[in-house]
Amino acid sequence: MAEDIQKxxxxxxxxHIDSGKTTLTERVLYYTKKIFAVHExxxxxxxxxxxxxxxLERERGITIASAATFCEWKNxxxxxxxxxxxxxxxxEVERSLRVLDGSVxxxxxxxxxxxxxxxxxxxxxxxxxxxxAFVNKCDRSGADPFKVNEQLRARLNHQTALMQxxxxxxxxxxxxxxxxTMKAIYFDGPFGEDIRIEEIPDNLLEKAKxxxxxxxxxxxxxxxxxxxxxxxxxxxxxxxxxxxRRGTLSRKLIPVFIGSAYKNVGVQLLLDGVLNYLxxxxxxxxxxxxxxxxxxxxxVSSDPDAPTLALAFKLEVTPYGQLTYLxxxxxxxxxxxxxxxxxDRKKIKVGRLARMHADKMEDITxxxxxxxxxxxxxxxxxxxxFTDGSLRYSFSSMFVPEPVISLSIKxxxxxxxMNMAKxxxxxxxxxxxxxxxxxxxxxxxxxSGMGELHLEIYVERMKREFNAEVETGAPQVSYREAISDxxxxxxxxxKQTGGSGQYGRVAGFMEPSEDGNYEFVNAIKGGSIPTEFxxxxxxxxxxxxxxxxxxxxxxxxxxxxxxxxxxxxxxxxDMAFMQAAIGAFNQAYxxxxxxxxxxxxxVSVECPSEFQGNVMGSINQRRGIIISCTEDGAFTTVDSEVxxxxxxxxxxxxxxxxxxxxEFTMEFSRYAKVPESIAxxxxxxxxEGARKGR
Ligand SMILES: Nc1nc2c(ncn2[C@@H]2O[C@H](COP(=O)(O)OP(=O)(O)OP(=O)(O)O)[C@@H](O)[C@H]2O)c(=O)[nH]1
Ligand SMILES: [Mg+2]
Numbered sequence: 001m002a003e004d005i006q007k008x009x010x011x012x013x014x015x016h017i018d019s020g021k022t023t024l025t026e027r028v029l030y031y032t033k034k035i036f037a038v039h040e041x042x043x044x045x046x047x048x049x050x051x052x053x054x055x056l057e058r059e060r061g062i063t064i065a066s067a068a069t070f071c072e073w074k075n076x077x078x079x080x081x082x083x084x085x086x087x088x089x090x091x092e093v094e095r096s097l098r099v100l101d102g103s104v105x106x107x108x109x110x111x112x113x114x115x116x117x118x119x120x121x122x123x124x125x126x127x128x129x130x131x132x133a134f135v136n137k138c139d140r141s142g143a144d145p146f147k148v149n150e151q152l153r154a155r156l157n158h159q160t161a162l163m164q165x166x167x168x169x170x171x172x173x174x175x176x177x178x179x180x181t182m183k184a185i186y187f188d189g190p191f192g193e194d195i196r197i198e199e200i201p202d203n204l205l206e207k208a209k210x211x212x213x214x215x216x217x218x219x220x221x222x223x224x225x226x227x228x229x230x231x232x233x234x235x236x237x238x239x240x241x242x243x244x245r246r247g248t249l250s251r252k253l254i255p256v257f258i259g260s261a262y263k264n265v266g267v268q269l270l271l272d273g274v275l276n277y278l279x280x281x282x283x284x285x286x287x288x289x290x291x292x293x294x295x296x297x298x299x300v301s302s303d304p305d306a307p308t309l310a311l312a313f314k315l316e317v318t319p320y321g322q323l324t325y326l327x328x329x330x331x332x333x334x335x336x337x338x339x340x341x342x343x344d345r346k347k348i349k350v351g352r353l354a355r356m357h358a359d360k361m362e363d364i365t366x367x368x369x370x371x372x373x374x375x376x377x378x379x380x381x382x383x384x385x386f387t388d389g390s391l392r393y394s395f396s397s398m399f400v401p402e403p404v405i406s407l408s409i410k411x412x413x414x415x416x417x418m419n420m421a422k423x424x425x426x427x428x429x430x431x432x433x434x435x436x437x438x439x440x441x442x443x444x445x446x447x448s449g450m451g452e453l454h455l456e457i458y459v460e461r462m463k464r465e466f467n468a469e470v471e472t473g474a475p476q477v478s479y480r481e482a483i484s485d486x487x488x489x490x491x492x493x494x495k496q497t498g499g500s501g502q503y504g505r506v507a508g509f510m511e512p513s514e515d516g517n518y519e520f521v522n523a524i525k526g527g528s529i530p531t532e533f534x535x536x537x538x539x540x541x542x543x544x545x546x547x548x549x550x551x552x553x554x555x556x557x558x559x560x561x562x563x564x565x566x567x568x569x570x571x572x573x574d575m576a577f578m579q580a581a582i583g584a585f586n587q588a589y590x591x592x593x594x595x596x597x598x599x600x601x602x603v604s605v606e607c608p609s610e611f612q613g614n615v616m617g618s619i620n621q622r623r624g625i626i627i628s629c630t631e632d633g634a635f636t637t638v639d640s641e642v643x644x645x646x647x648x649x650x651x652x653x654x655x656x657x658x659x660x661x662x663e664f665t666m667e668f669s670r671y672a673k674v675p676e677s678i679a680x681x682x683x684x685x686x687x688e689g690a691r692k693g694r
Pocket of ligand 2: 022023063082
């Protein structure tokens with residue numbers, strides 16, 4: 001039976017670490033009768049939340065991998081992806097937002113807009129995702145949803161509409177006032193499953209009227225009809241719903257809900273909000289690129305009968321085969337169908353089709369446009385587009401941040417060696433922010449990723465899931481090299497060995513590129529190098545970028561221009577020109593004043609205000625620059641930029657200098673030049689390391 005696509009919602013739950021995303025999702029699954037008991041994240045019953053199904057997630061009480069599930073609420077189906085808050089796993093947020101239509105931005109009623117809230121908000125902007133906000137943890141001491149609402153306006157620059165008022169706060173939180181229906185709503189029963197609707201308590205009535213007026217003023221901005229109704233005093237609930245829906249879908253408004261997932265307050269009303277205000281797949285305009293027509297942008301329709309188009313946005317390699325998460329954008333997919341991968345035109349057969357519920361699969365026979373499903377036993381990469389073969393479209397890829405930290409790993413024994421290779425292969429396939437290579441000089445395996453936690457989790461998973469015991473080296477910063485000046489090259493590669501020789505001359509110049517990316521310009525006139533050899537020269541240059549001559553890290557921001565050269569009718573070949581390009585590169589590199597770049601992290605520390613001095617001191621000691629210091633009641637947030645190389649072991653320092661009362665988050669901000677003195681030291685230590693065959 002074809003489902004009504006208007007009654008489908010694909011939503012993500014994203015926020016700062018620990019704000020209660022997984023706890024909220026657990027309640028959603030309970031109220032929608034998808035699960036029949038509530039378990040807490042890291043709860044005393046030792047079971048753990050449904051969505052945190054990985055053993056490591058349950059032990060640590062954090063979400064590592066995003067997990068998908070689905071449920072039914074008031075005749076609508078909601079596909080939900082719960083994402084991790086820790087920035088080391090940011091790719092999970094990135095790929096979820098790529099395929100979701102709407103999102104719930106969760107905030108902590110005490111912490112308010114935190115550093116990761118800002119990052120997640122930016123990601124939501126990147127994929128143009130409409131959202132509603134949920135101010136969670138209103139039961140905590142210091143909770144202030146009004147302040148959080150103000151912060152959404154001031155710090156994220158959003159127009160918001162407060163949809164509810166809390167009835168009581170902190171330990172006294174007992175329900176919410178719905179400012180649309182003007183009723184008080186309480187949540188009874190052991191898990192708040194019984195909704196009791198009453199009149200607004202007298203002591204809140206005036207406040208409720210004031211806030212309703214504010215709500216109507218904001219909503220009227222999106223509907224002339226509502227504005228007229230307000231003037232004529234003929235407002236009804238539906239007019240308010242549709243005005244707010246319009247505002248939300250245009251991404252100019254964020255409706256704000258409040259409650260406490262843990263204390264079971266407000267979650268059902270948030271679900272109503274998801275249906276009322278977040279988009280159905282048909283409300284969103286999606287586009288793809290036509291590979292056969294110079295990647296021209298083409299609109300995609302949610303028509304289940306149109307040619308099939310689906311995007312593989314996430315993979316999991318299980319012992320039984322690959323699980324591929326797909327978002328169907330157009331057409332339908334049925335069991336037994338044949339699909340074509342747009343990248344390599346390979347055909348796949350749809351054997352098993354399922355809906356995911358955390359780590360469990362529920363088999364289905366087919367699904368159509370708008371839906372999120374999983375295929376089992378299909379071979380592909382994350383980001384591949386599937387079609388029914390009648391067109392060759394592909395979806396734009398998602399943003400993948402570059403790894404900033406690396407670690408050498410060594411298997412403890414032979415068995416571990418094999419298993420380690422297996423594990424790495426799988427992780428690389430699943431996670432584009434995790435990389436691995438073997439260092440040619442030291443013959444060590446190096447893994448790199450987004451942060452210490454990211455790599456620590458993978459090392460732990462190697463042990464647990466793959467039986468691979470490994471020893472790890474000290475974490476290393478992923479430096480980069482770049483040039484700071486223009487330099488010319490004119491290089492002849494010539495070799496005469498027995499039969500035919502090798503000959504190629506390449507001339508031109510290198511200079512820093514404007515946008516930080518590699519650029520290759522062919523400015524050769526008069527055919528001094530035949531066109532057929534040009535790609536080999538490009539390839540030669542690119543080979544040099546992989547390992548710079550200063551400290552062996554990748555070279556970025558390079559523009560290479562060739563403007564002259566020479567070939568030989570017999571002795572010239574791709575190989576010869578590639579070698580000539582490598583020679584030319586090396587000839588010019590030292591002259592172009594190369595510099596070492598290091599990753600600079602955006603570091604945000606939240607601490608009780610009395611420790612502000614200590615925190616600022618610890619940042620200053622680490623070559624950090626304080627960007628801002630915001631005091632908010634008894635709490636202070638210190639935002640700064642600090643080189644990653646200075647951040648190792650920071651959590652220990654911070655703990656001891658703030659009696660364990662501060663928390664910090666960090667994420668990559670940009671690359672910046674390493675100061676001279678440190679660059680010299682780096683060159684020395686890295687050269688020494690190489691000599692010792694580290
Ligand atoms: N007091 C209170 N605690 C809450 C509430 N919601 C969640 N918590 C607690 O906050 C902690 C973190 O909750 P999670 O649901 O794991 O948070 P999360 O946002 O999924 O965390 P990550 O996925 O690791 O970013 C747990 O100890 C929860 O019990 C709430 O409404 N009130
Ligand atoms: Mg979580």
